[in-house]
Ligand code: BGC
């Protein structure tokens with residue numbers, strides 16, 4: 001293995017309150033809950049190399065003075081061996097140089113607000129080794145945005161305390177903060193530094209600290225400038241001897257009224273944190289914490305395990321796709337190597353969709369999230385585009401008036417209700433705009449979400465788009481001519497009536513889900529109202545949204561069609577082809593099949609389905625940001641991985657398992673591993689985008705990790721292709737598999753019971769289930785009724801061949817993956 005992957009390949013530590021980003025060279029930063037406001041360690045963005053620094057570890061041979069970083073960075077000196085293993089919530093990086101083997105385990109113990117690095121040093125030399133180990137972090141002065149810009153203040157406010165060999169970062173603690181960070185080491189510590197320049201030396205960087213070079217810290221105490229934590233340990237090892245050293249980076253809070261010890265002294269009260277330090281500086285704690293993490297993840301992932309003929313499906317479904325769903329649920333779009341952690345809070349639309357891939361893992365957390373999201377909804381039924389995780393208040397900082405936003409809440413609640421059977425959530429009192437006293441049951445929030453669209457219909461009877469819909473960059477009311485102006489917040493031009501066919505499809509889907517909820521709540525009247533509204537919008541889509549061979553995308557400010565054959569560029573978009581079919585539009589009259597055939601003809605590439613064709617070659621003020629991207633990138637014709645699963649699901653709805661699975665594999669990260677020199681991002685998580693066919697770098701992925709692609713791909717493959725789909729009244733088993741498969745096996749935890757599912761299929765044929773054997777009893781149809789919690793249920797589905805009902809055009813020869 002080599003450390004110079006095409007791009008940094010990262011992992012996340014922590015899944016509750018304390019988070020760290022860790023790359024394959026141990027670079028990255030850590031934060032408590034909010035990546036902007038409670039940043040623990042400093043990170044310099046867009047650096048060269050991209051992931052320079054964050055967790056600094058140096059080994060020094062005290063005989064020769066030779067020193068290196070066992071994770072390659074920051075010194076980037078030669079290593080004789082190197083390996084990195086990213087696991088679920090932990091990372092291990094090991095290397096050897098000059099017969100000194102060093103392996104470091106990085107993790108955040110469950111329930112703790114700290115990360116530990118357990119470093120094991122082994123002397124493989126035939127003679128004794130005298131070594132020094134330096135561990136270091138550079139503290140961020142809490143607000144990462146301010147930290148990176150407001151130097152006239154920040155270079156003077158840095159403070160630390162040093163006690164019993166532990167470095168406490170206490171900037172601003174003297175005034176309005178009651179939290180602090182610390183960096184500790186199991187020792188034996190022979191020296192420390194807390195002022196960056198003292199440790200590095202003038203005109204030096206983290207790659208060549210003078211203190212490491214000379215094998216001696218300065219004992220510096222930071223007053224202003226750049227507080228850091230450095231711990232120096234000496235290790236003497238006989239041949240074959242090994243030693244473990246633990247470094248801890250932690251976050252702690254004290255009650256605001258009792259934060260000093262002694263009271264009024266200005267010194268941090270450390271009484272609460274001392275027992276934590278004691279516990280985790282004990283090297284055995286790391287092993288215990290790792291075991292606990294393994295057990296926890298084992299339990300989580302046991303909710304859904306499959307064994308299929310495809311190693312790529314198994315790998316992603318069983319481990320990495322679910323893991324990525326946890327990360328997107330936790331972090332929305334805040335902190336990755338592509339999201340700075342300073343810009344965005346939790347997206348309303350994003351979080352509602354992230355939940356679709358997460359709800360089976362920890363339903364209680366999904367429930368709490370739904371209530372948080374709904375509490376930011378506006379009385380009109382509309383939504384803020386995002387909210388801040390620390391305050392849970394909505395904010396307009398990245399724009400508002402995205403008219404699709406509220407509808408996603410209905411999808412999230414339906415997914416929760418189907419997964420858990422818990423309808424009580426609909427009766428929960430939830431405020432609007434976070435204002436106490438405005439509470440209504442959640443159910444009413446959903447009705448208002450639907451009403452919000454119905455109150456905003458345009459001349460074709462289609463939903464008005466507002467600032468944008470799912471496609472943030474299709475800004476039909478924006479008309480921005482000012483360089484650098486944000487498309488997300490620029491004042492919109494009044495008076496037009498730009499409409500979205502995508503929202504039409506989404507509305508049809510949401511209306512059906514709300515009707516399903518209403519029926520189970522014993523409110524058939526509301527169910528009929530929702531269904532009637534759904535039919536009405538679906539009719540408008542059929543009448544004004546059908547272009548002849550595919551669904552149009554929108555009508556612009558002046559009423560001209562977007563995504564229509566008559567357009568010079570951007571003639572066909574993927575989103576409405578997927579979402580209209582998900583909304584059930586065109587399933588009974590052949591439009592759906594024709595739309596999907598058009599996707600295959602115009603949008604499918606070996607690297608996935610591009611968002612539109614032809615890409616816009618010049619800026620079009622009436623379309624907005626979408627045309628600001630060079631052709632083939634991002635929304636302008638990139639493979640936007642979030643949208644591909646909609647087409648997979650649509651293909652499944654039409655019964656074409658070959659097409660669905662073919663699309664699935666094209667963007668499956670594991671299936672793309674052999675293309676890593678092209679793909680470049682991590683081969684274990686989805687990226688938001690893969691450059692489209694109009695781009696010179698076709699096939700290159702960007703923006704990995706924090707993307708709705710995680711949740712939707714998991715939904716597409718597990719619920720539609722494998723067909724294991726929670727429904728209001730039980731668990732559906734209705735696979736739509738590739739013809740060549742002979743079946744698969746799965747285990748699914750559902751409402752407290754375990755379902756052991758075996759699907760058998762005649763290989764070479766298209767086949768569907770028409771009945772099931774549930775614990776040996778024949779059940780007509782594909783719905784397994786819920787079993788009592790704690791029970792185990794055996795489900796067998798013998799698929800029976802079906803005559804293809806597919807019109808020519810779909811299900812053609814799959815385009816092979818390149819390479
Ligand atoms: C990106 C979108 C993103 C939007 C909002 C755009 O530049 O292309 O993917 O959703 O900004 O921040």
Ligand code: NOJ
Nearest residue numbers: 333349350470471472473
């Ligand atoms: C990324 C955003 O987070 C998401 O909300 C949006 O739907 C897509 N970009 C497409 O624009």
